Amino acid sequence: MKATMKDVAEKAGVALGTVSRYFNGGMLKEGTRIKVENAIAALNFEPNQYARGLKIDKTKTIALILPTIWHPFYSEFAYYVEATLEKTGYKLFLCNSNNNPEKEREYIKLVKQNKVDGIIGITYADIDLYVSSELPFVSIDRHFSEDVTYVTADNYIGGQIAAKELIDRGAKHLAFIGSELPYPSEMTNRLKGFSEYCDSQEVPFESLLMAEPIVNEIDQIESFLKNHTYVDGVFSINDMMGINVLNTLVKLNKKSPEDVQLIGFDGIKLEKNSEFLISTIQQPVDLMAEMAVTALIAQINGRKGETRFILPVNFIEGKTTLEKKY
Amino acid sequence: MKATMKDVAEKAGVALGTVSRYFNGGMLKEGTRIKVENAIAALNFEPNQYARGLKIDKTKTIALILPTIWHPFYSEFAYYVEATLEKTGYKLFLCNSNNNPEKEREYIKLVKQNKVDGIIGITYADIDLYVSSELPFVSIDRHFSEDVTYVTADNYIGGQIAAKELIDRGAKHLAFIGSELPYPSEMTNRLKGFSEYCDSQEVPFESLLMAEPIVNEIDQIESFLKNHTYVDGVFSINDMMGINVLNTLVKLNKKSPEDVQLIGFDGIKLEKNSEFLISTIQQPVDLMAEMAVTALIAQINGRKGETRFILPVNFIEGKTTLEKKY
DNA sequence: CTGTTAGCGCATTCAC
């Protein structure tokens, strides 16, 4: 049998409230404190969190909704979210939505069920209606209605930097390879920054915009590259797609960076201490996680501050770009 | 304000117990059921899970402890655990232990705190004492005391297969590159299977066993390969290390598979639909997750069946091995 | 500083 606080109180010869006070930071006289501690140890007691939660109406738990944890970018984000949360004693529910709105709603319901205090979500589905401003919610990379807090990297500047770095490294004919999301997202800004910078420098560029969900990604990339053999600088919408571009280049007997320079987006690494896969625009994942957690906990505690957090990105020089020329 | 069951009862003009029965599968007369449903919809009511949990002493929640979610193998495993759990309505707490026993114990305590019903753990730390047989616990890749359930891939056979495949593909001088864990683990069996097969075929092999935690992994691999230039077939303890071996080979101007064939372990992919990184021995991660969940839930419900699950591995032909010769 | 007490929201006996 699991011991209860009542058992502890009896064993220690004190009242129930005293034991409770011991756990909630109240002052106890040296003697009673020791009696209580002994009883706790003897019974191997741990307070029942569900009873506690019922009483104080807090769970010290949040849910993280993301498309799939089986993706280096999201798993890195989850890693940092959990790490940040830990410092404040919060626990984390993990939800792989697979972009299924149904499942996202199910987790959003957990807030009403008092199972979690709030939610951090990377979601591209249409759950606007469920995300009200009363719900402690922080969105990543996606802008809901005005008063829903969101955290994002500066995708627009990221796109500009990608274009600039390719051009500065001697690329003359650029290309953007990416997808078109059915819902608006910060990702669109990557292309916007890229194309506007190209235009401002009067550098021509092509673009391959595949419809989501993408089918035959590899084939599409291959035929695009075949039809645009003069392209010598590619900006891919993210690193994973960048890897596919790289593999396709190999197949077409082109070398990177010698023949085609390539810059991705995200800054994926397979582990904390491994290398970046390609040259890339790195999102400050650790910072994004930290901000998201901080903002969420503030909301949970009734404080509402900033609702927009746009964090800086930076260029990572990897194996798929040449030395800077200018 | 959040509505309670009492509010629903009042609004529907029925008693509290009736509403409760509605949620717990009791029979209601058509008329009352509709009244209840209307009231629930009107108030947008969701049952408070903490109150429910307190009452029935179940949380429908489990915790997953792993070294770090920021690692493709673990994130794939977590993906499948969550997917399996979902089917049974369980929720998942994620814990990155970073191999810190303190943190592992903290999560194990959640069971006593009634915050989770059970635990699945991939842990190499010394937490034996905390893992008693009363605790619903399933260990992955690690054998605790006799009655603690564990799930693992057949690492011994995996090692044998790796050796066999390298030899069958014409490698004459093999090598094992890996680490030595301070605690016993199934991983040790990879080397055992490998070396025993080599011995049985009278094929010579070298081995590099780096002490954990590994420092200067790349340097150690490089110097090992430099000192054993005749090696033409490498079995690395896992895929991540395999990638490091591959990078080092490139640096040393050796080609894989032409000069050195390489087989890893795990069968890592960066996403569900991406490619394997190198030739490898694949663990049946999906199956392992499923078995772990099934066994855990059985334990939670008081049923105890098998306590040992050893699942088959298989060879994946990737870019770092040649065609089979024999 | 410590003991007593009243719920938190719900599931589950019992009567009816």
Place this chain on the structure above:
DNA sequence: GTGAATGCGCTAACAG
């Protein structure tokens, strides 16, 4: 088939 009453384990307010 339904309503009323009891308590799960705990916190917090109050009295002493």
